[in-house]
Amino acid sequence: MMNRERIAEEYQRIQDEICAALEVLDGKSKFQEEIWERDGGGGGRTRIIQNGNIIEKGGVNFSAVHGQLPEPIKKAFGVEEDQFFATGVSIVIHPSNPHIPIIHMNIRYFELNENIRWFGGGIDLTPHYVIEDDARFFHKQMKTVCDKHASTFYDDFKVWADNYFFIKHRNETRGIGGVFYDKLTPEKTGLTYEEIFNFSCDLGRTFAPTYIELVNRNRNKSFSQEEKDWQLLRRGRYVEFNLVYDSGTKFGLETNGRIESILMSLPAQANWVYDFKAKEGSAEQHTLDLLKKGVNWIG
């Protein structure tokens, strides 16, 4: 039976697996764990890794919270229910080397009652420098896991990611996208809840091998101060997205979530330069040219 408890348990297992894999990958830093309880109900396991060989700052968080649904969220969801349950795993990894991409993953389950419940989530990649071959590899990984569950998932969720991970005020995508989905139910997918749950677990388990490959392809590249500065500017954009648009952050702030867990997505350092313009023909400009919706990375 697929119920809250089983979902939360399996998501915790996925958190464990990912943390173990990332510690091996990093080879230096270990996750520090914080077990916390939420005043309104539930709690979580926040795991942060900092100052590693690869990872400058990253978090792999699990939470399972419940309680009163705040008024603005009831309105946004268009529901009358007062109580909610939500569980999920959230990841953001900021590497120190600008040639290694930032990555984000989230898998979550949300429940108001027996009849109103859904799955959401996604994985998206934010390279400081877009490398086409890596982008194709990443999207193929996403397509492979999607195709196992429904033939429409990759195409639909890829478009969804393009639209969701979009920094409207900059008119640019956050990175090269990936997959994003929300409010998946049997009605919308033709799958059972159990099958959607399995999809979310499979997606979660695609994270580690995908990121490990991307890190290993780029970890030995040296970088200049100029490339580091560019990374810090791109991180500024990441901060802008997360604080202005990210629904998970908004939900967390509005439900009095644990602030340090929610804002683990922010980098150790981010910079802003007034009216920065990339040089024509530069690698930076090449990346900017690819930060748009609708790029077909599968071919």
Next chain:
Amino acid sequence: MMNRERIAEEYQRIQDEICAALEVLDGKSKFQEEIWERDGGGGGRTRIIQNGNIIEKGGVNFSAVHGQLPEPIKKAFGVEEDQFFATGVSIVIHPSNPHIPIIHMNIRYFELNENIRWFGGGIDLTPHYVIEDDARFFHKQMKTVCDKHASTFYDDFKVWADNYFFIKHRNETRGIGGVFYDKLTPEKTGLTYEEIFNFSCDLGRTFAPTYIELVNRNRNKSFSQEEKDWQLLRRGRYVEFNLVYDSGTKFGLETNGRIESILMSLPAQANWVYDFKAKEGSAEQHTLDLLKKGVNWIG
């Protein structure tokens, strides 16, 4: 006659005066100016100063824009009008020395039609390290200018600033507050539009002498790496406030304002450390203890 043109002209004059005063204060860097036009109507003069003796990054912006009022803002204002006019001066100064405070000022006029128009604005101070004597000086300056125009202004606008410049998710004020007001009309104040306009100009003209005094009190203090790091963390909070709560930023993003002008408020560099705790009895903890509403700085 107080009309759009005269207000915009006087606000430009205030921008000129402040830029001239800040250049003298800084002694090294000059403002770079960008004249821009807005697609929907109007434009502005963005002036940015960077890498100075005192100022690491700052902006003193004037704009006068008009056009179609976006749906979400119509809703938020509870009005039916389609057209708006808005003019104002906005300032944020990020100094390099952590012993010098960040400062923000805004004076603005907003008009929907002959009957629906108002003034808004404020000045607030964000010391990285709160120095009580400086905080008292700053608040007395605010009180002096308020008292010239209405006996209730300082008390009312001080409370308004405490509530407005509040980082809800951190449960702390952005700094030591100051004054904030919005939608001031003759009905609400007992003053004429002309008189409210004069108040806003006086407030604008209080900015330079106030900040110059605060800079001169602290500019020769040396600082350690630890103090610099603390400044970068506090700037992270400033970024959080501006991107999550600031109405001006929201308005700018929603009305397709010029992004580089709106986000000039962001610092050159900001840092985030997971779950940072200030040492008990430290200067950092002392500052945190004072970042709360309702502190009486006038006595």
